[in-house]
Amino acid sequence: ETGVTQSPTHLIKTRGQQVTLRCSSQSGHNTVSWYQQALGQGPQFIFQYYREEENGRGNFPPRFSGLQFPNYSSELNVNALELDDSALYLCASSPYPTGWYGYTFGSGTRLTVV
């Protein structure tokens, strides 16, 4: 098991720009979920991908989009960045598309929008 790795660890972007965050899921895990953790808050569900299809989405606008690839890697894309998008973005993988089974989280990407 290699765990969940995310890149980059830190990123600074300007308002209005676009950003792509990357995640490599734990081997054998065909489900990836993305969470946003703002300062002082708990992680908030963005969306989940299961077998390369979006399986569920939280209350985030369409400018948040994702992709999952057959090799267990995935991306989170955010267009038209806003200051409020500054947060820690967590990727989590699991063998099943259910939250209750439990996830393995990566260490996150700290995004700062200026």
Add this chain to the structure above:
Amino acid sequence: DQQVKQNSPSLSVQEGRISILNCDYTNSMFDYFLWYKKYPAEGPTFLISISSIKDKNEDGRFTVFLNKSAKHLSLHIVPSQPGDSAVYFCAASSTSGGSNYKLTFGKGTLLTVNP
């Protein structure tokens, strides 16, 4: 609309004593609960979980209690150790229905265990 609430932002205890972290929820569809621990610069790691068919689950020094009628759960750590110092998140999920793919987290409680 905070469906999972951790009303204590922080808790400080002495090494060797009991730590009790509390969590309340409002959504009656939640029937599975998890606790995650998070150290700085690391992702949350799974600690312990409990299904709504139980009222207690133990794993070593960690015990989670669930009171369904009060929509309340608590995590007990006995004895507390300095290495337990971290942010603890309570999370809830539904095992059925349309939203069983996600976890809903509380804001977390920072536990500090003093030597």
